[in-house]
Amino acid sequence: MTLEPRQLNDADRDILNFMREEGERVNPSYVAEETGHSRPYVSQRLKRLKEHNHVRQPHRGLWELVEDPREMNDE
DSSP states (O other): OOOOGGGOOHHHHHHHHHHHHTTSEEOHHHHHHHHSOOHHHHHHHHHHHHHTTSEEEEETTEEEEOOOHHHHTTO
16 A cells, blocks of 8 residues: 555655655665654654555665655646
């Protein structure tokens, strides 16, 4: 089940924006540094996005955007 845009918080939107800007592959430390959110909180939000199949973790410490929920629900 995918998330709807209204289910995203500010951190989710910051993370998704950053992933789009950085080529869709990021690590939590870099996201935290660039967005101002703590690394543990970024990791928590990435795990939530993963539960809903919006991101995946191809390798430990590396996260990849699969589908931006903001775009999926604009149709």
